[in-house]
Amino acid sequence: xxxxxxxxxxxxxxxxxxxxxxxxxxxxxxxxxxxxxxxxxxxxxxxxxxxxxxxxxxxxxxxxxxxxxxxxxxxxxxxxxxxxxxxxxxxxxxxxxxxxxxxxxxxxxxxxxxxxxxxxxxxxxxxxxxxxxxxxxxxxxxxxxxxxxxxxxxxxxxxxxxxxxxxxxxxxxxxxxxxxxxxxxxxxxxxxxxxxxxxxxxxxxxxxxxxxxxxxxxxxxxxxxxxxxxxxxxxxxxxxxxxxxxxxxxxxxxxxxxxxxxxxxxxxxxxxxxxxxxxxxxxxxxxxxxxxxxxxxxxxxxxxxxxxxxxxxxxxxxxxxxxxxxxxxxxxxxxxxxxxxxxxxxxxxxxxxxxxxxxxxxxxxxxxxxxxxxxxxxxxxxxxxxxxxxxxxxxxxxxxxxxxxxxxxxxxxxxxxxxxxxxxxxxxxxxxxxxxxxxxxxxxxxxxxxxxxxxxxxxxxxxxxxxxxxxxxxxxxxxxxx
Numbered sequence: 323x324x325x326x327x328x329x330x331x332x333x334x335x336x337x338x339x340x341x342x343x344x345x346x347x348x349x350x351x352x353x354x355x356x357x358x359x360x361x362x363x364x365x366x367x368x369x370x371x372x373x374x375x376x377x378x379x380x381x382x383x384x385x386x387x388x389x390x391x392x393x394x395x396x397x398x399x400x401x402x403x404x405x406x407x408x409x410x411x412x413x414x415x416x417x418x419x420x421x422x423x424x425x426x427x428x429x430x431x432x433x434x435x436x437x438x439x440x441x442x443x444x445x446x447x448x449x450x451x452x453x454x455x456x457x458x459x460x461x462x463x464x465x466x467x468x469x470x471x472x473x474x475x476x477x478x479x480x481x482x483x484x485x486x487x488x489x490x491x492x493x494x495x496x497x498x499x500x501x502x503x504x505x506x507x508x509x510x511x512x513x514x515x516x517x518x519x520x521x522x523x524x525x526x527x528x529x530x531x532x533x534x535x536x537x538x539x540x541x542x543x544x545x546x547x548x549x550x551x552x553x554x555x556x557x558x559x560x561x562x563x564x565x566x567x568x569x570x571x572x573x574x575x576x577x578x579x580x581x582x583x584x585x586x587x588x589x590x591x592x593x594x595x596x597x598x599x600x601x602x603x604x605x606x607x608x609x610x611x612x613x614x615x616x617x618x619x620x621x622x623x624x625x626x627x628x629x630x631x632x633x634x635x636x637x638x639x640x641x642x643x644x645x646x647x648x649x650x651x652x653x654x655x656x657x658x659x660x661x662x663x664x665x666x667x668x669x670x671x672x673x674x675x676x677x678x679x680x681x682x683x684x685x686x687x688x689x690x691x692x693x694x695x696x697x698x699x700x701x702x703x704x705x706x707x708x709x710x711x712x713x714x715x716x717x718x719x720x721x722x723x724x725x726x727x728x729x730x731x732x733x734x735x736x737x738x739x740x741x742x743x744x745x746x747x748x749x750x751x752x753x754x755x756x757x758x759x760x761x762x763x764x765x766x767x768x769x770x771x772x773x774x775x776x777x778x779x780x781x782x783x784x785x786x787x788x789x790x791x792x793x794x795x796x797x798x799x800x801x802x803x804x
Contacts, residue, residue, distance in 0.1 A: 348366045348369050348370075348659065349370075349653075349655060349657045349658065349659045349660050350366065350651060350652055350653045350655075350659065350660065351363055351366070352364045352365050352366040352367055352649055352650065352651050352692075353650055354647055354648075354649065354650065354725070354726075355597050355603050355647055356726060356753065357594065357596055357597070357726065357753035358596055359596055359597050359603040359604065360603075361603075361604070362724055364649065364692075364722050364724070364725065365690065365692045365721055365722055366651055366690060366692070366693075367640070367648070367649035367651055367689060367690060367692050367693030367696060368638070368649070368651050368652075368674060368687040368688065368689055368690065368693050369659070369687065369688060369690055370652075370658055370659030370685050370686065370687055371686055371687070371688045372685075372686040373658060373683045373684065373685055373686070374415065374683060374684040374686060375681075375682055375683045375684075376402070376409065376682065378415055379409065379411045379415055379416075379417050380417055381402075381409055381417060381420060382405075383682050384400065384402050384404070384405070384409070384682035384683070385402060385403070385404025385405045385682060386403045386404040386679050386682070387400050387401060387402050387403060387404075387665075387666075387677055387679055387682060388401050388403040388436075388437045388438070388665055388666065388677075388679060389401040389403075389437060389438045389439050389450075389488070389665070389666045389677070390439075390666040390667070390668040390675055390677050390684070391439045391440050391441045391668060392441065392668050392669075392670050392675075393441045393445060393462075394443070394445075395412075396412065396413050396670055396671070397410055397411065397412050397413075397418055398410070398411055398412075398668070398670070398675065398684070399439050399441055399447070400439075400677070400684070401436055401437065401438065401439040401449070403435060403436060403437055405422075406422060406432060406433045406434060406435065406436065407420055407421065407422035407433065408420070408421040408422070408433075408436070408439060408447070408449065413670075419464065421447070421460065421464045424458070424460055424464055424465070424466050425465075425466060426466045426469065431458075431466075433449065433451050433454065433458075434451060434452070434453035434454045435451075435452045435453040436449050436450060436451045436452060437450050437452045437486070437487045437488070438450030438452075438486065438487055438488040438489045438500075439489070440488075440489050440490050440491060440558075442491040442492075442493075443493055445461070445462040446459050446460065446461055446462070446467060446491065447459070447460045447461070447462065447464075448489045448490070448491050448497065449489070450486035450487055450488060450489045450499065451486070452485050452486060452487060452502070453485070455471065455472060455483070455484045455485055455486075456469050456470060456471045456484070456486070457469070457470040457486050457489050457497065457499055459491075459497075468515055469515070470497060470499070470511055470515045471484065472484045473509065473511070473516075473517035474516075474517060482501065482503075482504055483502070483503070484501060485501060485502040485503075486499045486500070486501050486502075487500050487501065487502055487554075488500040488555070488556075488557060488558050490558045490559070490560055490566065492560060492564055492566075493564060494513075494564075495512065495513030496510055496511065496512060496513065496518070497510070497511040497515070498510050498511075498521060498558060498566060499511070500554060500555045500556070500558065500568075501554075502554070503554070504554065505554060506520045506523070507520035507521055507522045507523045507555075507586070508520065508521040508522050508555055508558070508566075508568065509521070520586075521566075521582065521586045522555070522566070522568060522580060522582045522586045522588070523586075554570075554571065555568045555569065555570055556569045556570060556571045556617060556618045556619065557569040557617070557618055557619030557620050557631070557666070557667075558620070559619075559620050559621055559622040559628075560622060561581075561622035561626075561628070562622075562624065564584065565581050565582060565583055565584075565589070565622075566581070566582045567579065567580070567581055567582075567620045567622045567628055568580050568582060568620070569617035569618065569619060569620045569630060570617065571616050571617065571618065571633075577590070577599075578599065578600050578601070578615070578617050578630075579599055579617060579620060579628075579630055581628075590645070591643060591644055591645050592644070592645030593644045593645055593646070593756070594645060594646070597645075597647065599641060599645055600614065600615060601614070601615025601617065601630065601632045601635075601637065601639050601650075602614060602615045602632070602634075602635065602637075613634060614634070615632040615634055615635065615637075615639075616632060616633040616634040617630050617631065617632060617633075618631055618632075618633040618664065618665055618666070619631045619665065619666050619667040620667065621667045621668055621669040621674065622669075623669045624701065625643075625700055625701040625704040625705070626642055626643025626644075626700075626704055627640060627641070627642055627643070627648070627697065627700055627701075628640070628641055629641075629667060629669065629674060630667070631664055631665075631666070631667040631676065632664075633663070633664055633665065635653055635654060636652055636653050636654040636655075636660065636661040636662075636664050636676075637650055637651065637652050637653055638650065638651055638652050638667065638674060638676065638687075642700050642704075643704065646727055648696050648697075648700065648727070649692075649693060649696060651687075652676065652685075652687070659685060659687075661676060661678040661680075661681070661685060662678055662680035662681055663678060663679050663680035663681075664676050664677065664678055664679075665677055665678075665679045672688075672689050672693075672694065672697060673686065673687065673688055673689075674687040675687070691721070692718070692721050692722065695714050695717055695718050695721070696718065696727075698714055699711045699714035699715055699718065699728075699731065702714065703731065708734070708735050708738060709735070711731060711735070712731065712732055712735040715728040715729075715731040715732045715735075716728075716732065719732075726751065726752045726753055727752065728752070729748045729749070729751040729752030729754075730748070730749060730752030730753075730754040730757070731752075732748045732752075733745045733746075733747075733748030733749035733750075733751075733752055733754060733757060733758075733761070734749070734754070734757055736748060737749070737757060737760065737761050737764070742761050742764045742765040742768055743765055745757075745761040746758060746761045746762060746765060749761055
């Protein structure tokens with residue numbers, strides 16, 4: 323209860339004072355990365371305003387909760403794995419319902435270690451019932467709709483142990499399932515629940531150290547070593563255009579996050595080759611929180627924005643449609659807003675919810691003025707309203723003068739307005755090489771045109787002066803002869 327009172331106090335302060343005061347009280351520091359991948363401190367884009375446990379809703383403690391989802395009304399669905407139930411509550415923490423059983427073919431069925439939940443646009447609830455080796459679809463009232471069990475394979479394919487971990491359903495009626503120890507990709511099923519094949523793959527990218535060790539090993543040693551096989555997808559979400567965002571736990575497994583089109587091809591964009599979409603760019607090799615980021619979930623948000631959850635450090639990284647890191651926040655610890663073992667991430671409007679399975683709690687984050695300005699500016703740029711976005715960029719630079727994306731945004735607006743020299747200054751500060759090169763070319767062309775006009779004008783005056791001089795000279799000669 324004390325934690326909730328403290329959280330609500332922070333939320334009230336956020337509403338009354340704006341982000342400048344609240345930033346000083348956040349348990350973590352916001353940050354970004356510069357063009358070369360260097361760490362740059364920044365104001366916190368999000369602050370914790372509440373922690374939510376099962377007791378706050380009146381259902382007792384959550385036990386090892388594994389996943390979160392939400393519906394179009396803002397209701398939150400918590401997969402309470404250890405209690406074999408799904409808990410649903412509204413924005414005001416009022417319990418909506420508990421689903422711990424359903425009736426199928428006249429028989430009451432219960433869940434067994436369910437791990438994943440997803441609410442589709444039609445309000446159907448899709449549950450990855452892991453140890454029952456099935457995916458169950460219920461309607462919004464908890465009535466049975468469909469079951470996907472052990473898929474049937476062709477004669478040339480080996481049977482698998484169908485233990486689903488995460489589930490997702492698109493508007494076309496297709497269901498996508500990540501399955502424990504299945505490395506071929508995401509399993510896809512049609513609207514009738516029939517297996518269609520694997521969707522998306524994780525390209526294997528070898529660790530050079532492991533490669534060298536295998537080269538030096540004997541055949542017997544190589545036989546005992548781990549094979550270079552793809553890793554499993556860890557989290558999924560669906561964006562407004564039907565593209566699937568999927569995360570991969572292993573940095574050396576290939577792309578840690580993918581945006582998969584309807585054909586299963588990764589179309590994720592990153593315009594900066596120096597900063598990969600891998601969470602932490604630099605990290606320790608030993609000690610607490612050593613190693614690379616481990617992405618366990620992703621939340622697809624509006625206007626091409628997406629956020630990913632790092633289990634290793636408890637952080638949330640948010641990117642735009644071009645792969646620019648917008649902000650990073652949160653971390654591990656024992657005080658409000660910090661976590662112990664994060665497993666799921668969900669976006670509800672501009673709010674972000676992080677599920678901590680070890681504590682059995684949801685950490686509720688709200689944007690500060692800084693975070694709201696970034697989200698708004700990106701949305702305006704995405705919609706093509708560059709003029710309105712420029713005002714947001716200027717306000718952001720008043721809060722954080724080192725925010726490179728704001729410099730870049732203003733520079734692009736200046737470039738569009740034909741202010742090439744001014745655009746170069748802003749684009750240089752924003753380290754936007756592509757648009758800086760364009761602004762430089764246009765500025766050179768502008769100088770050349772001005773110089774050419776000046777040269778032609780001077781040349782014309784010289785020609786006219788010479789012609790006038792010759793005419794005057796001839797006129798004088800003619801007058802003398804007469």
